Amino acid sequence: MGYKVVVVGATGTVGREMLAILAEREFPIDEIAAVASSRSAGDRIEFGETGKELKVKNLEHFDFAGWDMALFAAGSSVSKAYAEKAxxxxxxxxxxxxxxxxxxxxxxxxxEVNADAIDGYKARNIIANPNCSTAQMVVALKPLHDAATVKRVVVATYQSVSGAGREAMDELFKQSRDIFVGDPAEPEVFTKQIAFNVIPHIDEFLDDGMTKEEYKMVAETKKILGPKVKVTATCVRVPVFVGHSEAINVELEDELSAKDATKILREAPGIMLVDKREDGGYVTPVECVGDYATFISRLREDPTVDNGLSFWCVSDNLRKGAALNAVQIAELLGRRHLQKA
Structure with a gap:
C-alpha cells in the first residue's frame, strides 16, 4: 500500500521539482494532490514523466483530513496560514x-545527517526542511564531524538565482539579454544587477551585520550537528541559474589528513567525491544540475590552523537543497513511522 500525498505550492519551481522527484524515485503513492493558490486552481500540471496530469486544487478550500503527508513548498506566509491546520x-x-x-x-x-531526530515530529506533526545552503554543507560536514569532530566552519557561498524563485531566474535571463543588445539592465528582484555580477547580500540584514541567509546557516548547522559547532558564513548571489557552490574551511578537534578525509567522504552517503588535481578535475554548478548528490572537490589540508581542511562543495539547490531533501524526509517518515501494511 502507498500513501496519500499532498504537494502544496505545486505550480512553483520547488513544487514542480517535488512532483518530479516523487515520480523519479517511485515513492509509494496511492493518491496525490497538487495544491496551490486560487490563481492556479484548475490548471493542469505534469506528475513527473509518468504521463499523468494533475488538476491543481485550491489551497483555500483543501481538506487535509485523511491525507498522510503534505510537502509544503509555497513559502513562510503560506506555511504560517496552513501548515498547522494540516x-x-x-x-x-x-x-x-x-x-x-x-x-x-x-x-x-x-x-543522511540526523535521521534519528525525526522521531520528535509527533510533538507538532511537522518536520522542517533546512535552508538550501545549509543542507548541502551539513551533508559534507557530517562524515568529518563523526571522524574528528568539527570545531569551526568558515564558509563562503556562491548561490544561484533559482534560490530566489522564478522571477529571479527571469531577471538574470532578461538582464543578460539586455546587456548583449546594449539596453540598460535594471534590477527589480535583486538589489543590484545580477547579470555578469555577484551580490554579497541574500535576504534581510540583521543588526549585527549578518544577513538572514547567513544566520540561517549558523543556527541551522548548530541545530543539526550540535550547538558547539562554530560557523561563520558569507552568502553571495551569483549569475548562475541552478546549483549552489560553497568554499568550506573546517577546523577539527582531532587530526585528520586530507588522504583520510578523502577515504571517508568517498564512502559517505549522499556524497560524490570528484577530486582530480588537474584541469577540469572538479565539479561546477552546471554539472550538478539534475543530480541527487552533493559533490565534493578540491579537498586539501589548511596549514594555517591545527587540523584544518578546505574543500569545494556543489549541489543542485532545487533538489538536495529543497525538493529532494523533502522527499527523502517523506521516505524516512514512511519507513520509521507511517508504514503501511
Missing amino acids: AKAGCTVIDNSSLFRMDPDVPLIVP
Whole structure:
C-alpha cells in the first residue's frame, strides 16, 4: 500500500521539482494532490514523466483530513496560514520554508545527517526542511564531524538565482539579454544587477551585520550537528541559474589528513567525491544540475590552523537543497513511522 500525498505550492519551481522527484524515485503513492493558490486552481500540471496530469486544487478550500503527508513548498506566509491546520488534521507536514526550522518542537532533518531526530515530529506533526545552503554543507560536514569532530566552519557561498524563485531566474535571463543588445539592465528582484555580477547580500540584514541567509546557516548547522559547532558564513548571489557552490574551511578537534578525509567522504552517503588535481578535475554548478548528490572537490589540508581542511562543495539547490531533501524526509517518515501494511 502507498500513501496519500499532498504537494502544496505545486505550480512553483520547488513544487514542480517535488512532483518530479516523487515520480523519479517511485515513492509509494496511492493518491496525490497538487495544491496551490486560487490563481492556479484548475490548471493542469505534469506528475513527473509518468504521463499523468494533475488538476491543481485550491489551497483555500483543501481538506487535509485523511491525507498522510503534505510537502509544503509555497513559502513562510503560506506555511504560517496552513501548515498547522494540516498537521492538526492528522496530515504530517514536511515544510520547506524557514518558519518552523528553529522551533524546538520541530525536527530539522537532513536524512543522511540526523535521521534519528525525526522521531520528535509527533510533538507538532511537522518536520522542517533546512535552508538550501545549509543542507548541502551539513551533508559534507557530517562524515568529518563523526571522524574528528568539527570545531569551526568558515564558509563562503556562491548561490544561484533559482534560490530566489522564478522571477529571479527571469531577471538574470532578461538582464543578460539586455546587456548583449546594449539596453540598460535594471534590477527589480535583486538589489543590484545580477547579470555578469555577484551580490554579497541574500535576504534581510540583521543588526549585527549578518544577513538572514547567513544566520540561517549558523543556527541551522548548530541545530543539526550540535550547538558547539562554530560557523561563520558569507552568502553571495551569483549569475548562475541552478546549483549552489560553497568554499568550506573546517577546523577539527582531532587530526585528520586530507588522504583520510578523502577515504571517508568517498564512502559517505549522499556524497560524490570528484577530486582530480588537474584541469577540469572538479565539479561546477552546471554539472550538478539534475543530480541527487552533493559533490565534493578540491579537498586539501589548511596549514594555517591545527587540523584544518578546505574543500569545494556543489549541489543542485532545487533538489538536495529543497525538493529532494523533502522527499527523502517523506521516505524516512514512511519507513520509521507511517508504514503501511
